[in-house]
Amino acid sequence: MVGLWISLLALLVGLLIQSYLKLLMNRRMFPPGPLPLPLIGTLWYTGIRFSTDTLTKFTQKYGNFATIWIGPFPIVILSGFQIVKEGLINHSETLADRPVTYFVLHAFNRKGIGFANGHGWKQQRRFGIITMRNLGLGKKGMEFQIEEEARRLVETFSQTGGQPFDPSLFISNAISSLISTVSFGYRFSHEDEMFRKLMESIDSLAQFGVSFSHALYTTFPWIMKYLPGLHQRTLSCVKMALSFAKEEIQKHKENQDLHDPQDFIDYYLLQMEKSKDDPNSTFSEDNLAQCITELFIAGTETTSSTLQWALLLMVAYPDIQERVYKEVEDVLGSSHSVSYQDRKKMPYTNAVIHESQRVKYILPIGVPRRCAKELHMLGYHIPKKTLVVTDLNSVLCDPKQWETPNEFNPNHFLDKEGKFITREEFLPFGAGARTCMGEQMARMELFLFFTHLMRTFRFQLPEGVKELNQDPVVGLSMHPHPYKLCAIPRSSL
Structure with a gap:
């Protein structure tokens, strides 16, 4: 009996050695990185929690084109503007796929746009872009809805009476109401119970995405699916969001007017009708429900966090805030409305918004890609299905591209005459085939x-508060620590 156990142990050790030698052989085809160890890969170097600091430390030692290993699985890292541009733009189609983890597969079943690949992804994305345009993206239709929601937000801020308040919930509600209008054709009341549950589901997904529970689920799905924990609660939230979307789809089907589509669901149902005899069509109610869920997930957190950062920065830099106010007043005068086209007459305000996005970029890393085919880049031949991560923070803070990369400096987007300039290296929405559909x-x-x-209020610190914390809370997005400010009406100054 003892001899049998010794034989099994020897066999196991032999298999581990063989597997490790194969990993070391495969390592030669990848960009440089720390030596991977058996079972743990390079976790001895990077640690379990992946952060922007980890990436900075990593690229300083191994360069902007490098590799880490999670167990036997390689992850290629692209950092700095030139390398990210080479990958996402010059090899756009090769890096068009998303990785399909066990959680993504279980939760989203290859549906929708954000987590789908191949023909289905291309068809859904093309439809999404066209539909957003039809709904008024870049035209007066969408602009009118946004301006109406902005006015409601101004009214909400006014009700604080200049007293300290946390703006985060108000901003999130305003942004999610716009997504609701685009998706369903109406805005939720913020007191609506289903709306509240939908927002809680988005928060749960954001927390789970960077949790240790997610890593465990991805590594040991055959065990984790039977165990309780955050992963089960998150899957339940996804099911709830999809179920709610399907209820809305059913309501639209009952009141459908094929000749006058009003929202995303209407346009999608119309496309389903047009494609019902096409054997290659991927248009279905399941795909539609997933697309709607993704609109809420992607559209709420990112824009909301950016606006929260922008207000925090205006409080931290009151001289910049006053300059923005003066420019807005000079351009708009007594006009009651603001047009998106007005940005062309407000170069400084436009520069401040862009600089807020740059210096306080809201994602720890770009959403991961996967090689759709073998990637031939910079002398390396990286196999199909290899995971690729883009460090977009390193692009937006690349010292070779930005004069003061780690400082809030609106002059990054202004020429010597004070005119706004478009910067190629400004990539907060990504680049290539997977660039953000809602940009x-x-x-x-x-x-x-x-x-x-900015036109209505002067934002300032509450009495007795000297400064606000500018370090991010790192999660699926990097939003500010909870803070309070005072919105003093300009009319009372």
Whole structure:
């Protein structure tokens, strides 16, 4: 009996040695990185929690094109503007896939846009872009809805009477109401119970995405799916969000007018009708429900966090805030409305918004990609299905591209005459085939919300508070620590 156990142990050790030697052989085809150890890969160097500090330390030692290993699985890291540009733009189609983890597969079943690949992804994304345009993206239709929501937010801030308050919930409610209008054709009441549950589901997903529970689920799915924990609660939240989307789809089907689509669901149902005899069509109610869920997840947290950072920065830099206010007043005068086209006459305000996005970028890393085919880049031949992570923070703070990369400096986006300049290395929405589908909507939201708020209030610290914490809370997004400010109406100054 003892001999049998010794034989089994020897066999196990032999298999581990063989597996490790194979890993070391495979390592030669990848960019440089720490020596991976058996079972743990390079976790001895990077640690379990991946952060922007980890990436900075890593790239300083191994360069902007490097590799880490999670167990036997390689992850290629792209950092700095030139390397990220080479990957995402020059090899856009090769890096068009998303990794399919066990959680993504279980929760989203290869549906929707953000977590789908291949023909299904291309068809859904193309439809999404066209539909957002049809709904008024870049036209008066969408702009009118955003301006209306911005005015409601101004009214909400006014009700604080200049007293200290936390703006985060008010901003999140305003942004999610816009997503609701785009998706369903109406805005939720913020007291609505289902709306509250939907927002809680988004928060739960954000927390789970960077949790240790997610890592365990991805590594040991056959065990974790039977155990209680955060992963089960998150899966339940996803099911709830999808179920709610399907209820809304059913309501639209009952009241559908094929000749006058009003929102995303209407347009999608119309496309389903047009494609019902196409054997290659991927348009289905399951795909639609997933697309709607993704609109809320991607559209709420990112824009909301950016606006929260922008207000915090205005409090931290009151001289910049006053200069923005003066420019807005000089351009708008007695006009009651703000147009997205007004940004062309407000170069400094536009620069401040862009600089807020740059210096307080809201994602720890770009959403991971996966090689759709073998990647031939900078002398390396990286196999198909290899995971690739882009460090977009390193692009937005690349010392070779930005004069003062770690400082809030609106002059990064202004020429010597004070005119706004577009920067190639400004990539907060990503680049290539997977660039953010809602980029244009986000740009309109940021400009119209920010301009309305700057025009109406002077934002300042509460009495007795000397400064606000500018370090981010690192999660699926990097939002500010909870803070309070005072919104003093300009009319009372």
